[in-house]
Amino acid sequence: MAIINPENQVLERRAVPKGSFIIREGDSGNCAFLVQSGKVRVYVQHDDKDVELAKLGPGQIFGEMALVFDEKRSATVQAIEDSVLVVITRQTLDDKLRKSDPTVRAIVPMLMKRIIQTNSALINRHGDIKILVETVQNIYETIMVTLPRVQQQSFQNAVQPKLNQFLAAVQSFQEKYSDD
Structure with missing residues (x-):
């Protein structure tokens, strides 16, 4: 086909x-x-x-x-x-x-390399709650800076409360089940 x-x-x-x-x-x-x-x-x-x-x-x-x-x-x-x-x-x-634009041609390989590095870090530390929290926060921040300014506040209002609830639940889980 x-x-x-x-x-x-x-x-x-x-x-x-x-x-x-x-x-x-x-x-x-x-x-x-x-x-x-x-x-x-x-x-x-x-x-x-x-x-x-x-x-x-x-x-x-x-x-x-x-x-x-x-x-x-x-x-x-x-x-x-x-x-x-x-x-x-x-x-x-x-x-x-x-x-495409020369800037795009330069950025694509760099982004691919970073994705490989991130995947490797996640795979090697998949059981680490701290890396989960850092990854979630990095994703949120990356999305925020890439949104047009007029959409940032709406995104923050819609996502931030739920993100805070999720991170609080992860923290509670870690405190309850931590071996430390």
Whole structure:
């Protein structure tokens, strides 16, 4: 199957049955996948256990690191529903980046590298509540600074109270079940 994007490039689509492995941790890669329909699970092996990183559905992308870096796949992705995936090749990304602003061309590889570093830190410290709290706070702050000024107050009013409740619940859990 194929799909034509707005620039008239034909992009391959793959039908993937539930339970199928799409990519495996440690394999070589040169493309990413956009979930057109269905759902996939992204996970890594750590201490002989599956550590789930994400469940992704329509409109979400995985395998994107292979578009920028010549490194082994950092996670395994398995279809948890029958899925249709759009294949995004390195050439497709290169074509789009060539047409973009030079600042965007410089930022994309740097962001990918930071994502890899963050994933590694989370995997290696997955049981640490402090890293969870830091990650949640960093995500909130990152979203705040990227929103237009006119939306920041609304976002803060909608999210901050719930975020504070969540962090208080995490703190309470840590105090109740801490081994210290």
